[in-house]
Amino acid sequence: MQVPRLVLKPGREKALLRRHPWIFSGAVARAEGGLESGTTVRIDAADGGFLGWAAYSPTSQISARVWSFDQTIPLDRSLIAQRVTAAVARRARWLPDVSALRLIHAESDGLPGVLCDRYGQQLVVQLSSAGAAHWREVIADALISATGCAQLYERSDSDVLELEGIAPRVGPLRGDAPLAATPIVEHDLNFAVSVVDGHKTGFYLDQRDNRHLVQHFSAVDEVLDCFCYTGGFTVNALAGGAKHVTAIDSSATAIAAAAINVSLNGAYAERVDWIEDDVFKRLRRLRDQARAFDLIILDPPKFAPTAALAERAARGYKDINLLAFKLLKPGGLLFTFSCSGGVNRDLFQKIIAGAALDAGAEAQIVRHLGAGADHPTALNFPEGDYLKGLLCQRG
Ligand code: SAH
Numbered sequence: 001m002q003v004p005r006l007v008l009k010p011g012r013e014k015a016l017l018r019r020h021p022w023i024f025s026g027a028v029a030r031a032e033g034g035l036e037s038g039t040t041v042r043i044d045a046a047d048g049g050f051l052g053w054a055a056y057s058p059t060s061q062i063s064a065r066v067w068s069f070d071q072t073i074p075l076d077r078s079l080i081a082q083r084v085t086a087a088v089a090r091r092a093r094w095l096p097d098v099s100a101l102r103l104i105h106a107e108s109d110g111l112p113g114v115l116c117d118r119y120g121q122q123l124v125v126q127l128s129s130a131g132a133a134h135w136r137e138v139i140a141d142a143l144i145s146a147t148g149c150a151q152l153y154e155r156s157d158s159d160v161l162e163l164e165g166i167a168p169r170v171g172p173l174r175g176d177a178p179l180a181a182t183p184i185v186e187h188d189l190n191f192a193v194s195v196v197d198g199h200k201t202g203f204y205l206d207q208r209d210n211r212h213l214v215q216h217f218s219a220v221d222e223v224l225d226c227f228c229y230t231g232g233f234t235v236n237a238l239a240g241g242a243k244h245v246t247a248i249d250s251s252a253t254a255i256a257a258a259a260i261n262v263s264l265n266g267a268y269a270e271r272v273d274w275i276e277d278d279v280f281k282r283l284r285r286l287r288d289q290a291r292a293f294d295l296i297i298l299d300p301p302k303f304a305p306t307a308a309l310a311e312r313a314a315r316g317y318k319d320i321n322l323l324a325f326k327l328l329k330p331g332g333l334l335f336t337f338s339c340s341g342g343v344n345r346d347l348f349q350k351i352i353a354g355a356a357l358d359a360g361a362e363a364q365i366v367r368h369l370g371a372g373a374d375h376p377t378a379l380n381f382p383e384g385d386y387l388k389g390l391l392c393q394r395g
Contacts, residue, residue, distance in 0.1 A: 054131075109376070117203075215237065220294035222244050226324075229254045249275075307341075344388075370387055371387040
C-alpha cells in the first residue's frame with residue numbers, strides 16, 4: 001500500500017529544513033494516498049526528498065504537524081512514549097520539588113498539540129491537534145507510566161479545536177473524576193484548582209515564577225491586581241506584606257475562587273477589595289478617583305491568538321498600560337504581561353514604551369519576564385514563547 005504523503009510546492013520546504021513543524025495548507029502541492037484526520041503522512045519536498053513524518057489535519061490551516069524529522073524514526077507508539085518520558089524527565093531536572101507544573105508543552109516537547117499539566121497526583125491533558133487526538137490512548141498510557149499518577153482528566157475544550165476540525169472532549173481518561181477542588185502548593189502558598197471548570201486546565205502555571213517575584217516586592221501599601229482570575233498574584237502580594245490589594249476580574253466565579261484561595265493562606269480577607277468589573281472601564285474610574293498604587297499587575301487574557309489580530313490587540317495593551325502608568329506612584333512597579341501569540345516581545349516592548357510616553361510617565365524596564373522552566377521554547381519553534389512580560393519601574 002502506498003504511504004499517504006503530502007508533496008510540497010517548490011521552495012516551501014525551507015521552514016521544515018529549519019525543523020519548524022508546521023505545514024500550512026498553502027504550501028501543499030498535492031496529497032496522495034488515503035488521508036484521514038490525525039493519521040500519519042510522509043512529507044516530501046517538491047523534488048521527492050523526505051522532510052518528515054507528520055500527522056494530517058484536513059480542515060486546519062495547518063495541514064500537518066511534523067512529529068519526526070528522521071526518516072528512520074516513524075511516528076508510532078514508541079516515539080510518543082519516549083517523548084513523554086523525556087518531557088517528564090526534563091521537568092524533574094529543572095523543577096525537582098514542584099508538584100504543580102506543566103509536564104508537556106506541545107511542539108516545544110516534540111508533541112504537537114499535546115499539553116499536560118500536573119496538579120499533585122492529578123494529571124490534566126489538552127489535545128488540540130488532529131494528531132494529538134488520534135494518539136489519545138497512547139499518550140494517556142505514556143503519561144500514567146512516566147509519572148506514576150493514577151488520575152488523568154481530559155480538558156480538550158479550547159477554541160482552537162474547531163480550527164483543527166476535532167470534536168471537543170472532556171472527562172476522565174484514566175482513573176476517577178477529579179475532586180471539585182484539587183489542592184496544590186506553589187512556593188509554599190496554597191491554592192485550590194478546579195480542573196473541571198477552571199480556565200485551560202484549571203490554573204495559570206506559566207505565571208509561577210512571576211507570582212513569586214511579585215511577592216518579593218509587595219511589602220507596600222497599595223497593590224492593584226488586574227485580571228486576577230483565581231487570585232494567584234493577589235495571594236502572593238498579601239503573603240509578601242501588601243497592606244491592601246484591589247483585585248479586578250469580570251468573572252464572578254473566578255473572584256469567588258480567588259477569595260477562597262486567599263482564605264487558604266491566612267487572615268487576609270479584610271485587606272482585599274474584590275471588584276467584579278471590566279478592567280478597561282474600572283481603570284478609568286480609578287484614574288478619575290485619583291487612586292494611586294505602589295504595584296500594579298496587568299495579566300490580561302489573550303487579545304491576539306494570531307499575528308493577524310495583533311493590531312487590535314496592540315490597542316488593548318496600550319490602553320490598559322497607559323492607564324496603569326497613570327495610576328502608578330513614583331517609584332512604583334508595573335508587572336505587565338501578554339500571552340498573545342500574535343504579539344512578539346519586540347512589539348510588546350514598543351507598545352509599553354508608547355503607553356508610558358502617552359501617560360507622561362518616565363519608566364525603566366528592570367526585568368524581562370516569561371514563563372517558567374516547565375514551559376520551555378524549542379529553538380525550532382519560537383511560537384512556544386507566548387508569555388512575555390516586563391517589570392517596569394516608574395521614575
Ligand atoms: N493572573 C491570573 C490569570 C489571568 S487570566 C493568574 O495568575 O492566575 C485572565 C482573566 O481575565 C480571567 O480570569 C478572565 O475572567 C479575566 N478577564 C477577561 N477579560 C476581562 C475584562 N475585560 N475585564 C476584567 N477581567 C477580564
